[in-house]
Structure formats: C-alpha cells, structure tokens
Amino acid sequence: MENAKKEHWETVFTTKQETEVSWYQKQPKTSIDLIQACKVSKDAKIIDIGGGDSYLIDSLLDLGYTNLYLLDISEAAITRAKQRLGEKAKLVTFIVSDSLRFQSDVKFDIWHDRASFHFFTEAGDIQQYKSNVIANTHPEAHLIMGAFSEEGPQKCSGLPITQYSVEKMEAVFASDFELQNCFTEDHVTPFETVQNFIFCTYKRK
Template sequence: MENTKKQHWETVFITKAENEVSWFQEQPQTSIQLIQACKVAKDAKIIDIGGGDSYLIDSLLDFGYTNLFLLDISEAAIKRAKLRLGEKAKHVTFVVSDSLHFHSDEKFDVWHDRASFHFFTEASDIEQYKNNVIANTNQNAHLIIGTFSEDGPLKCSGLPITQYSVDKMEAVFGQDFELENCFTEDHETPFNTVQNFIFCHYMKK
C-alpha cells in the first residue's frame, strides 16, 4: 500500500506541470495569514506537511522566517521545489516521507497541512496522524489544517478523501488541541472549478 501511494505521487509530480494540479496556488494567502496569526518568532520551527512544490515556503522565506521544513512523500515534488527556490533552498530542510510514518528529532512550533490530512480515510490512520502531530510538536505548538469540507470534492487526484466539518475536526483533535479559529473557503483550481476547504487553527493543550 505504502509503495503504491508513493508511486502515485511520484507519477503526479513527474507528469504534471505545477498549474496542472487542482491544489495549485501562486499565493497561498490563507495559509500565510494563519501562520502569521500564530505570532511565532521568525526562527520558530515551521513544517509544511505534504507541501509538494507549493509556493508557501517561498512566501514564508520572503516574510523572513528562517527555520522552515518541507515534507512530501514525493521525491520529484521536493526536487521541483528545490529547483524553483534555487539559492534560497539552502534555508529549507527537505524531508521525503509519508506524513503518517514521519518521526523527527526536531519538535515543531507550527505544523501546517493543506495537503495530506484529507487523504486518510481509515480511523486508525487518522488517529496515528494526530498522535504524530502530538509527538513531533512543542508544547503550545500551533496546528493549522486545511482540508476538504463537507461541500468539497469526494476525490482528489483520483484518490478517495475524507470530508470534514468543525464537529468532525473537533472529534479528531479536540481532546488534545484547543480550537482557535475555523472557517470554510472556496479554492479556485486552475481548471476554473471550485473546491470548498475548511481551515482550522489549533493550539496544543
């Protein structure tokens, strides 16, 4: 299963241009604003989970954040991000890993995920993901998740996903994290379709 998943994402990033995927955003405004709202120091450890070749890292570097990590299951995605960042890439730590089996000696202050969480459809995987966040973050860490809402698509990149409401998010994270902010937002894809996302900002209890 693990290899099939990795293979799927390698193929996506090898065969499609950056603006040929539904999640493409030249300016990931919402994620940037939510990270800025955390009011963490510029050298706080921030990780983007399943970030692929997203432009979030570029924006965070422009805002002066200096301790950035980009995790993706696809080596091809990471290569693309490195290539685009050029010189700036040396300010980012790149991690090729599945977010479910990721374990780090670093503890993060901000865990951001607008990419991988909705792909977990098994209760055990969702639980493991949450435990991973807990294990890999500092006390008082911020958790920012953008995931498909109940008005969002049922599939992404040909794979089944899980849709979320505030209550469903709370059922997963509410015991260990304090909800700071939650809202839904339409994302316009490069194909002129609209996907509804729910964004939640949590503080670790």
C-alpha cells in the first residue's frame, strides 16, 4: 500500500509540469499569512508537510525565515524544489518520507499542511497523523491545516480524499490542540476550476 502511494506521487511529479497540478500556487498567500500570524521568530523551526514542489518555502526564505523543513513522499517533488531553489536549497532541510512514518529529533514550532492531510481516509491513519504531529512538535507549537471542505472536491489526483468541516477537524485535533482560527476559501486551479478549502489554525494545549 505504502509503495503504491509512493509510486503514485513519483509518477505525478515526474510526468506533470508544476502548472499541470491542481494545487499549484505561484504565491501561496493564505499559508504565508497564517504562518506570519503565528508571530514566531525568524529562526523558528517550520515544517511544510507534503509540500511537494510548492512555492511556500521560496516565499518563507524571501521573508527571512531560516529554519525551514520540507517533507514529501516523492523524491521527484523534492528534486524539483531543490533545482528551482538553486543555491538557496542549502538553507532548507529536505525529507523524503510518508508523513505517517516520519519521526524527527527536531521539535517543530510550526507544522503546516496544505492539501496533504485530506488524502488520509482511514480512521487509523488520521489518528496516526495526529500522534505524529504531537510527537514532532513543541508543547507550544502552532498547527496549520488546509484541506478540502465539504464544498470541495471528493477526489484529487485520481485518489479519494476526506472532506472537512470545522466540526470534523475538531473531532481529530480538539483533544490536544486549541482552535485559533478557521475559514473556508476558494482556490482557483491552473485549469480555471474552483476548489473550496478549509483552513484551521491551532495551538498545542
């Protein structure tokens, strides 16, 4: 199962250009705004989960953040991000891993996930994901989650997803995280279609 998942994403990132995937954003403004709203220092440890070759890391480097980590299951995605960043890639720690298997000695101040978490459809995987967030973050950490809303798509990249409302997000995280902010937002894809996302920000209790 895990190999099939990895294979799927390696294929996506080796066969499609960056603008040929629905999640492409040249300027990931919402994620940047939410990270800045956490008011952490520029050397805070920030990890982007399932970030692929997104432009979030580039934007955070431009804003002066210095302790950035990018995790993705796809080696091809990481390679693309590295190539695009060029010299700046040296300033980022890249991790090729499934977020469910990820374990780190580093404890993160911000855990950011846009459009990766919703690919988990089994209750056990969703709980394992939350356990991993807790295991790999500081007691005061911020959690930023972006997923398809109940008005959003039911599939992405040919795979089933879990749609979220604030209640469903709370059912997963409320026992260990305090909700700070939640809203929905339309994302316009490169194909001019609209996907509705829900963004929730949390602080660890």
